[in-house]
Amino acid sequence: MTPEEFRSAGHQLIDWIADYRQAIEQMPVRAQVEPGDVRRNFPTELPATTAAVGELLDELQTIVVPGITQVQHPMHYGWFPSNASLASVLGDIASSGLGTLGISWESCPALTEVETVVCDWMRQLTGLSDAWQGTIHDTASTACLTALMVAREQASDFSQNRGGLQSEPSALVVYSTAEAHSSITKSALLAGYGQDNLRFIDVDPETRAMSVAALRFAIEQDLANGLKPTAIVASVGSTGVTAVDPVAKIAEIANHHNIWLHVDAAMAGSAMLLPECRPLWEGVELADSISWNPHKWMGTILDCSLFYVRNTQLLIRVMSTNPSYLQSSVDDEVIQYRDWGIPLGRRFRALKLWFHLRIDGIEAIRQRLRRDIDNARWFAEQVEATEHWQVLAPVNLQTVCIRHEPPGLNNEALDAHTLRWVNQINQSGDAFMSASQLDGRWMVRVSIGVESTTRKHVEALWQLIQHTVSRSPEK
C-alpha cells in the first residue's frame, strides 16, 4: 500500500471511527453474541482475493462491532473503567503511522527520550518525589512480575547469575492479601516462588485493608522457620472493593526487614493526580516500586501501565541484556528501556500519553476524575438510603459494591437473587456491571468512571437497578 492509498483509506477509517464513537450510546453495552458467533462469520482460510478498505470497514461494522462489549459506553460500569480518550487515540495513531522500532536508544532516540519526559511529567503530576524513575509497561501484571523478579534476585544475592532459584537454601516468601489482584498470585507463581510461599495476610473485615499486625506476625513466623521474607505487594485500590492497604506502616516493616515493597495502584494511581486523594497512598515514597495504569480511569488508551522504581541500577542488573549487535558508542549516556522490563522491542507508547496530556490538559482530566468520585458518593448515598439495600465496603474512590438483601432469603437464595438481577441487566444490554464475590457471597460492583458517564447516566442506572429488582420474583 502506497502512502497515497493510505491517505485515502485513512480518511475513510477516521470517519468510520468518529461515526462509531458517536453511535456507541445507541449500542448494547455487553456484546449480544454467543461463543463462536463472530468466528463463524470468518472463512476458515484466508480468502485468495484481496479486499478494499471499504469492504473491511463493512465487515468491521457487521461482524466485529456486534462482538464488542462497549467499555466506552456511558452505561458501562463493569470491571474498572478502561477509557480510551480520543486525544490519546490520536497519539496512538501517530505511533502506528511512524512505524518506529524501539530496541535501543539508537534505534529510535525520540522513543526513548519522550518516554523519559512523559514518565517524569506523570511522576510530578501524581506528587512523587524525584527519587523515582519510570517506564511504560503493557500492563500492571507485567509490572508486578518484573517487581517480583527483581525482589527475588535482591533476596537471593542474584542467584540468577549462579544456580538460579533452585540453588537457594531458604524459600523466598511473598506477602499480599486475598483482596489483591489475581495477577499478584500469577506473578509470584511465574517468578517461581511457589504457592506454599505466598502469604495471604488477613484483612480488616470492614475496610478489607491488610492487617499490619498480621503481616508482622507472618514475617516473624517465617523468619523463625528459616524462610526469607522477600516481597510485599500492597494494593492501593484493590479490584474487588477498592481496598487500600496501609502503605506507610507496611513500608516501615518492609524497610526494617529489607523486603521489597511493590505498590500495585493499577486503578487508584489515576486518583493520585488529585492532591486530595494522595493520603490514600501515604508512605509510598518508602516503597521500592509502584505500578499504575493510565489506561484505566485516567483514559490513556491501553496499553499504558506506568512502572516506577527508585533503584534503577538494581532493576537493570536483573533485566538487562547487551548483545554486540545492539551496542553503540553512546550506550553509557542513555537509557535502554529494554533493560527495564521483559520485552526487547517496544512501541512508541509515550506518544499517547503526550497527546492525551497536551490536548485534554491535566485540569480537564482532574475535573472528570472528581466528577466520577462525586457520582460514586451520590450513588452510594442513594443505595444506603433505600430499604433492603447495602453498600458493602467503604467507597474509597469510584467503585460502589452493593447488594439487595430482601428479608427472608438464606445465603444461597440471596446469591441466586443477586446473580439474577445483575445478569438480567447485563443481558439486556442497557447497562453492565460486574458480579464479584465478597466473603464467598455474590455482590455487584458498580465501577463509575467512563469518560462519557455523567450524573444523568448514574441516575438512570439506579432507576434501572431498582426497576429490575422490583420485578424480580424474590423482590
Next chain:
Amino acid sequence: MTPEEFRSAGHQLIDWIADYRQAIEQMPVRAQVEPGDVRRNFPTELPATTAAVGELLDELQTIVVPGITQVQHPMHYGWFPSNASLASVLGDIASSGLGTLGISWESCPALTEVETVVCDWMRQLTGLSDAWQGTIHDTASTACLTALMVAREQASDFSQNRGGLQSEPSALVVYSTAEAHSSITKSALLAGYGQDNLRFIDVDPETRAMSVAALRFAIEQDLANGLKPTAIVASVGSTGVTAVDPVAKIAEIANHHNIWLHVDAAMAGSAMLLPECRPLWEGVELADSISWNPHKWMGTILDCSLFYVRNTQLLIRVMSTNPSYLQSSVDDEVIQYRDWGIPLGRRFRALKLWFHLRIDGIEAIRQRLRRDIDNARWFAEQVEATEHWQVLAPVNLQTVCIRHEPPGLNNEALDAHTLRWVNQINQSGDAFMSASQLDGRWMVRVSIGVESTTRKHVEALWQLIQHTVSRSPEK
C-alpha cells in the same frame, strides 16, 4: 475530545502520516541526534496550557522526527527488517479507534475470536499442522519467557503449586547456543533457571548451527550429574548470522528425554510463508512451542509476535488465573487468552494482521519476500566476487554478513577498519547497517528486507560501501 473534534484532528493526522511516509527516503536513515537532544526540546514540566493537534504535529515534525532512526527507509539494513506496512497500520488504527478491552472473552468476544481466526490463518500459511494453536504476544522475548516458564513447570511436576523452583531437588537445565538471541539467556535467567544451568552448545564453525552431537553429550552429562534437562531453545534464523539449528534432529533428542523444545523463529518465521523455505525448519511439528514475529520481515506493525503451542492445556495450567470478577457463564466454551501469556489486558492486535493479510494479500507479501531473498543472493555474489571481501556465513535468507579484509592488518587493526567504515556510513545517514561480533571480531550485517528496498537500493548500498572503503586510510 468529542468524536467530531477527533474526526477533524484525525484527518489532519492521516495527512501528516501520509506525508511523512512519502518523505522518508529524503531523511537520514540513522537519527542525527546526540543523547539528550530530543529531551531538551521538551519542558521539564507539563505545560499548563493545552495544545491543538496542529501544534503537536508541528512538534512531532520538528522535535520527534529528527530523533527517529528510519527503519522504514529503503536504505535501512540494520538489525532485522521491522516493516510497518501501511495496510497493517490501518488495522492498528482501527484497534486504537475501537478502544476495546481484552481481559476475558466477555469483555470483547470479537477480540478473542478474530485472534483465533487470524492465528489459524497464519498457521495454515506457514504450513503448520492443525495440532498447533496460536496467540499473539508482544515480542518473541515474552513468548520465549512463557515457553521457559511452562517447561520449568512441566519438568518440576508443577512446583509452582507447591514450594516453587526453590523446592526442586535437581537443577533444571536449558540448552541453546551462543548464536541464540540475547532474549533466550534473559528469559532463562528471569524464569529462575540460573546461569550455571544454561548450556551454550557448540555450533558448527561453518553454519553456526547447534551441534547435535554436542547437545546429546551435554544432556547425557547433565543426566549423569543428577541434573534435569528441561528445555531446548532452537534458533531458526539466529540474529547474528541467521544460523538455522537442525530442528528435526534436536526434536528427536528432546522427545526422547521429554525435554520442552521451543523454536525461536522470530525472524525466519516470515520465510515459512514461502513453501520453498520450509525445509529450514523441518521437524518443527515435533517441537512444543514456536514463536515468530510478523512484525519483522513480513511487516505487520510491531507489536505482533505469534506464539504457537501444541499442548494448550499445559500452557493454560501454568499461566491461568480466574478470579470471580472475571467469570461468566460461557467460560467453559471460550478461549481466555489471558491464560496463554503474562498480561491480563490485551489490545485488539488481531486487526492489524487481518487488515495486512486482506488488503495486501498473501501473494504480494510472498512476492516481496522472494524479492528480498533474491536481492540478498545478488548482494552476496557481488561481495564474494570482489577482492579482499568476505561473506562470513551462509546466506540462508536475507541477511548477508560481510567483512572487508585488506591484506596486512592484524586482528585489532581489522576491527578498527571495520568499525570505521561502517560507522562512517551510519553517521552519514545515507544507509544503516549493524556492526556485530563473530568469534570475537567485528563484522557487518546487511539485513535486506525493508518493504521499500528494491534492487536499485541494494546496488546503491554496494556502491556506497565500496566507495567508503576505498577512501578509508586502511584501504
